[in-house]
Amino acid sequence: MGYRFEAGKRWVRKKSLKALKDKIRRKTKRTRGDSMATIIKDLNAMLIGWFNYFKHAHEWTFPKLDRFIRRRLRSLRNKQRTGQSGFGRSIRLSQLMPNAYFANLGLFTMKEAHRIACQSR
Secondary structure, eight states: OOEEEETTEEEEOHHHHHHHHHHHHHHTOTTOOSOHHHHHHHHHHHHHHHHHHHTTSOTTHHHHHHHHHHHHHHHHHHHHHHOOOOOSOOHHHHHHSOHHHHHHTTOOOHHHHHHHHHHTO
16 A cells, blocks of 8 residues: 555555645645744644655655655745745755755654664664
């Protein structure tokens, strides 16, 4: 349920990834007027649950999702600050809001959580 097995590895099914991304998109609409801390708190509950279910998936899955989430949050924050829409992919936005910015706000990072989960085995 949610996994596919290929070459002896567990991969998250495309349908499961699409469902997660759709939920993230709903929670990070650029017109959402909540503070970044509130949005991250809302996201974290969902991300932690999803990660706990899929933590045995191949490690390549998690950095891609982390990038997707941060890109959505950068886009949302830029829209709140300047009123300009965009995809959150510009170098300027990455410099204004580096990964450490989101870590300080408490964003759950799947790549780091996977690294910690693998160490405990």
